[in-house]
Amino acid sequence: MIMNSYLFLTVAAALFSIGLAIVLLKRHVIVVLMGIELMLNAANINLAVFSQYDPNRIQGQMLALFVMVVAAAESAVALAIVLQVYRHYKTVQLDELNELRF
């Protein structure tokens, strides 16, 4: 019935690596945000897996819940900023955003 926890941890490690590759490689702001979400999800998987062994206080799951809420707040603010950046620069490619002057 119960899976081996190491498999979960391996999947989470792979997900984190892919998210990191997306953040490093992609040029589009929104895809970079997606990579950050993937890394947060990988951390959440780890928290949930270790929280199985703490069935009374489930601290891992609570922390994962708070991580989710903060990630939602972060992506809302980030997309609002991306929208303003697009209105000003007419592009959202990170390589082309090289001016600080407004």
Place this chain on the structure above:
Amino acid sequence: MIQLTFYGFAALTLGGALAVLLTRNVMYAAFFLLLTLLGVAGLFVLASADFLAVAQIMIYVGGVLVLVIFGVMLTHKPDTKTNADSQQPNRVPSLNRLSNSWVVTVLVASGIFVTLYSLLSRSSFVLLQQPIGWESTVTRVGMQLMTEYLVPFELVGILLLAALVGATHLAGRKTAD
């Protein structure tokens, strides 16, 4: 059977993430992100975190992903003459730099993965040798939220309210100037 389910969800998660990495279309990336988030929700269920799985589906798929798709559509620029002949002289150096960044990124990411994997395969956590069983954690999460985590719960509610109000203010058009 449970193994098969686990491998299915793991393949969904990793395949979706790889597709986000490999696709060039931002809209397709958003839809592949949907697959990844659903796979992660399935993994949560298998890790006996059913409340977390439902919260994942509601927050990420229902909130964050809709926001992301709105962002993609609002910042979408139709493919204009960017690939036309005017950019032709810059083509070779930019291509060269692109492949360089691919190599470096793949090296960094796979290096981190190999490091983590070798650490995991050589470690033996004392905690992970305890016997566990699958049980629903919904009641436990509710009790914890109202007792031990009451203050962080309220704080994170205020944080979310402030962030959303700030986001609407940021995204609105400036009328003064």
